[in-house]
Amino acid sequence: xxxxxxxxxxxxxxxxxxxxxxxxxxxxxxxxxxxxxxxxxxxxxxxxxxxxxxxxxxxxxxxxxxxxxxxxxxxxxxxxxxxxxxxxxxxxxxxxxxxxxxxxxxxxxxxxxxxxxxxxxxxxxxxxxxxxxxxxxxxxxxxxxxxxxxxxxxxxxxxxxxxxxxxxxxxxxxxxxxxxxxxxxxxxxxxxxxxxxxxxxxxxxxxxxxxxxxxxxxxxxxxxxxxxxxxxxxxxxxxxxxxxxxxxxxxxxxxxxxxxxxxxxxxxxxxxxxxxxxxxxxxxxxxxxxxxxxxxxxxxxxxxxxxxxxxxxxxxxxxxxxxxxxxxxxx
Amino acid sequence: xxxxxxxxxxxxxxxxxxxxxxxxxxxxxxxxxxxxxxxxxxxxxxxxxxxxxxxxxxxxxxxxxxxxxxxxxxxxxxxxxxxxxxxxxxxxxxxxxxxxxxxxxxxxxxxxxxxxxxxxxxxxxxxxxxxxxxxxxxxxxxxxxxxxxxxxxxxxxxxxxxxxxxxxxxxxxxxxxxxxxxxxxxxxxxxxxxxxxxxxxxxxxxxxxxxxxxxxxxxxxxxxxxxxxxxxxxxxxxxxxxxxxxxxxxxxxxxxxxxxxxxxxxxxxxxxxxxxxxxxxxxxxxxxxxxxxxxxxxxxxxxxxxxxxxxxxxx
Numbered sequence: 026x027x028x029x030x031x032x033x034x035x036x037x038x039x040x041x042x043x044x045x046x047x048x049x050x051x052x053x054x055x056x057x058x059x060x061x062x063x064x065x066x067x068x069x070x071x072x073x074x075x076x077x078x079x080x081x082x083x084x085x086x087x088x089x090x091x092x093x094x095x096x097x098x099x100x101x102x103x104x105x106x107x108x109x110x111x112x113x114x115x116x117x118x119x120x121x122x123x124x125x126x127x128x129x130x131x132x133x134x135x136x137x138x139x140x141x142x143x144x145x146x147x148x149x150x151x152x153x154x155x156x157x158x159x160x161x162x163x164x165x166x167x168x169x170x171x172x173x174x175x176x177x178x179x180x181x182x183x184x185x186x187x188x189x190x191x192x193x194x195x196x197x198x199x200x201x202x203x204x205x206x207x208x209x210x211x212x213x214x215x216x217x218x219x220x221x222x223x224x225x226x227x228x229x230x231x232x233x234x235x236x237x238x239x240x241x242x243x244x245x246x247x248x249x250x251x252x253x254x255x256x257x258x259x260x261x262x263x264x265x266x267x268x269x270x271x272x273x274x275x276x277x278x279x280x281x282x283x284x285x286x287x288x289x290x291x292x293x294x295x296x297x298x299x300x301x302x303x304x305x306x307x308x309x310x311x312x313x314x315x316x317x318x319x320x321x322x323x324x325x326x327x328x329x330x331x332x333x334x335x336x337x338x339x340x341x342x343x344x345x346x347x348x349x350x351x352x353x354x355x356x
Numbered sequence: 357x358x359x360x361x362x363x364x365x366x367x368x369x370x371x372x373x374x375x376x377x378x379x380x381x382x383x384x385x386x387x388x389x390x391x392x393x394x395x396x397x398x399x400x401x402x403x404x405x406x407x408x409x410x411x412x413x414x415x416x417x418x419x420x421x422x423x424x425x426x427x428x429x430x431x432x433x434x435x436x437x438x439x440x441x442x443x444x445x446x447x448x449x450x451x452x453x454x455x456x457x458x459x460x461x462x463x464x465x466x467x468x469x470x471x472x473x474x475x476x477x478x479x480x481x482x483x484x485x486x487x488x489x490x491x492x493x494x495x496x497x498x499x500x501x502x503x504x505x506x507x508x509x510x511x512x513x514x515x516x517x518x519x520x521x522x523x524x525x526x527x528x529x530x531x532x533x534x535x536x537x538x539x540x541x542x543x544x545x546x547x548x549x550x551x552x553x554x555x556x557x558x559x560x561x562x563x564x565x566x567x568x569x570x571x572x573x574x575x576x577x578x579x580x581x582x583x584x585x586x587x588x589x590x591x592x593x594x595x596x597x598x599x600x601x602x603x604x605x606x607x608x609x610x611x612x613x614x615x616x617x618x619x620x621x622x623x624x625x626x627x628x629x630x631x632x633x634x635x636x637x638x639x640x641x642x643x644x645x646x647x648x649x650x651x652x653x654x655x656x657x658x659x660x661x662x663x664x665x666x667x668x669x670x671x
Contacts, residue, residue: 077568098574110569114587123583124573173573183572 027088027180028053029213034073034083043069044080045237051181051230054211056204058224058245060260061234067217068107070234071183074215076100087180098127103174104183109166111158111173118154121145121172144172147202149195164191171199175206181213188223200226221261225249233257255352258285264312266346267322273297274342281355285346288324296341301332315340405651412645419638432645442646444621445629448536452611452625453604455540456547457597463544464551465593471552472559482556486549493546497613500542504528529615535622539611543604551596558592559585591669598661605654626650 031049035042044066051057059067072078074085076097085092092100103124111120121141125132132140145151148168153161158169167190174182187203188196204227207214218224224231225245233241233248233256241248241257252258258266267286271277274284274297302321303314310325315338324340332338347355380388412432416425436442467485471478488496503511504527512523528538562584570580608627611617617624630650634643 075572077571097568097571098576101574102572104569104572106565106569108563108565110563110565112566112570112584115583123570123575127574170569173569 027213029074029088029181029215030086031070031074032084032086034070034080034085036069036073036078036080042237044073046083047234047237047239048083049232049239049242051213051215053213055229056207056214056216056227057230057232058228059215059217059232059234060219060221060224062219064236065234066237067219067234068185069237071104071185071215071217074181075102075104075183077104101180102183103177103179103181105171105174105185105187107185107187107189109163109170111166111169113157113159115158116154117145117150117156117158117161117169120158120169121154121176124173124177140176144176147175147206148172148199164195167191168195168199171203178210178212181215182207184214184216186218187216188218188220203227221263225261231260233260252285252346253354255283255285255348258346258348258354262287264288264323264325267291267324268348269317269320269322271347273318273320274345276342278347278355280349281347282350283348283352284342285348286322286324286342290343290345291322291324292341292343293324293326294339296339298337298339301334301336301338303334304330304332313338408644408647411641412648414641416641416644417638418640428641432642433649435642436646436649441621442626442629445624445626448621448623449605449625451536452539452543452607452623453601455537456543456604457600459540459544460548460551460600461593461597464548464596465555465589467548467552468555468559472556485552488546489549491546493610494613496542496546497610500538500545500614501529504538506530530619532619532622535615535619539614539623542614543607543610546610547600547603551600554592554596554599555589558589562588591665594661594665594668598658598665601661602654602658605650 029049029051031047031051034044034047036044047066047070049057049070059070061067069078073080074087076085076092076095076099087100087102097104112123115123118141121144122137125137125140141154142151145154148171150165150168150172153165158166161169167187171184171187174184188199191199200223203214206212207227214227216223216227228245230242231245231248232239235256241253243251245261248257249261252260255268259268268283269286271281271284277284297317299315299317299322301313302316305312305314306328309328311328311330313324313326313330313332315322315324317340326332349355413427413429414425415428415432417423471482471485500511503509506512506524506527509523509528511528512526515521516523526534528534528541566584567580570584575583606627607625608631611623611625612628615623617628626646627650630643630646633639633646
């Protein structure tokens with residue numbers, strides 16, 4: 026395991042800027058999640074660290090050594106690809122053993138067998154070990170592909186949306202499993218996702234990417250409580266943060282264009298009058314869709330609320346976020 | 357009677373097909389559609405095959421239709437299998453088959469592997485390499501006789517350029533030792549591009565991400581080649597061998613044009629020999645037996661091979 030430093034990396038593909046001066050400091054033993062929509066450059070960062078692509082500018086160093094010009098094999102990384110990329114003519118067992126059979130390692134056959142069995146157990150694919158890789162469901166292929174990374178002890182695990190094709194229950198199981206693997210072995214993870222729950226539950230640090238730029242790098246808690254911009258604030262929170270014109274409520278500071286209100290930043294029963302347009306009972310909570318001066322917003326209330334569509338509800342902001350015209354936070 | 361839209365639409369729809377052609381079951385209709393094809397197949401494929409098998413047990417000669425046809429039993433088969441000349445042509449065919457397949461698969465795969473590397477102008481190169489395949493075998497046979505010409509032939513000149521041998525001192529199609537190789541070289545020149553195209557299709561079907569995964573798993577290029585490229589391209593290679601094998605078992609035009617089966621009988625492949633027996637010597641019964649033997653050989657080899665191919669594909 027090792028500290029990984031991404032230093033001011035830029036990369037263009039056919040004139041399109043995929044990464045623009047991204048710097049990341051991934052401490053040893055941390056679980057860093059890169060968050061952002063499709064095309065933000067998350068996968069490109071992974072490929073730079075892995076060595077599959079070379080940056081136009083900037084450098085990656087692992088464990089204090091510059092990785093310039095080194096191949097993925099020389100960097101000692103393990104990567105999980107979004108499109109599985111299993112070896113189709115091999116069995117699950119052979120796929121899992123593949124990285125252990127590198128001539129650089131010289132692992133004993135008995136050890137290989139034990140490690141493969143262990144990792145298969147963790148990922149709940151022991152019963153499929155002798156199947157061909159092509160005779161698996163999408164979720165099983167994805168688990169094998171995660172397993173192929175986990176059998177090794179690389180400097181860093183790189184994972185590209187590894188849970189995206191799994192069903193909800195398995196995803197929840199593996200989320201916990203991956204997190205415990207990481208904290209038990211003190212492994213370093215760089216993990217790409219667009220799922221905010223994965224980011225919130227597993228990450229020690231979250232990096233938010235927007236069009237090739239790193240806009241914020243913080244712990245999930247800090248990112249949630251202290252976003253630097255509208256964009257960063259919109260990454261986390263369920264239901265999403267409400268972004269409204271700042272002048273809807275009194276008390277906006279100088280230069281504020283928008284006010285950002287998470288559900289817990291809205292106090293109900295006092296302040297400005299709004300209308301309830303829809304009530305969604307989700308069991309553990311109830312979502313209220315409100316209309317305030319022809320702006321829509323969503324907040325939550327207790328599960329046993331008597332409110333119904335058409336009712337009036339007064340609301341007032343409580344320690345809200347204010348954003349300037351360019352979208353950046355105003356303190 | 358209501359005049360709703362649905363009712364009017366229902367009235368406008370013609371009665372069902374099955375109702376109109378009363379008396380025909382679905383099965384009958386299916387047979388009516390398939391019948392023409394079956395009849396044509398029977399007329400031009402199955403009947404001649406059975407007729408050939410019948411003729412192979414007789415001494416029938418098609419140029420003497422008035423002679424009485426005599427049942428000779430297995431005599432034709434005994435004569436063919438006991439004839440050392442026939443075994444010579446079998447040997448010539450085996451030599452031609454094995455070497456064309458080996459060379460074409462090897463060279464075709466290497467070319468495909470190189471062309472598949474991303475470099476500028478590889479599309480143009482593909483087109484250039486594929487060119488020989490587009491020519492007529494008769495044309496190819498004809499102009500290679502010029503290339504092989506000892507005094508003015510480009511082939512002899514190139515060989516002498518690299519080895520220093522006098523170009524006029526050897527004749528590729530005139531010498532007993534060289535002629536079998538002359539036809540192998542021409543067929544390889546002409547059909548290697550075909551094998552290359554099949555291999556190229558195979559190579560392009562392997563996703564880049566598998567190589568990237570192997571790269572991250574620290575497999576060397578050598579190991580990637582043997583554990584990813586070769587197994588994944590094997591079904592394609594085997595298909596190429598099947599195509600080329602069947603084609604070359606039937607080889608006629610190119611070799612007739614090039615060597616005419618000579619010198620002596622050294623390049624008389626079975627198909628050439630068969631044509632001579634049937635349509636020059638007019639021994640119809642004898643050549644029918646010959647054809648049956650060839651048919652059984654090819655059919656047997658091909659079915660064994662296809663089984664193997666399917667097993668590889670399922671892996």
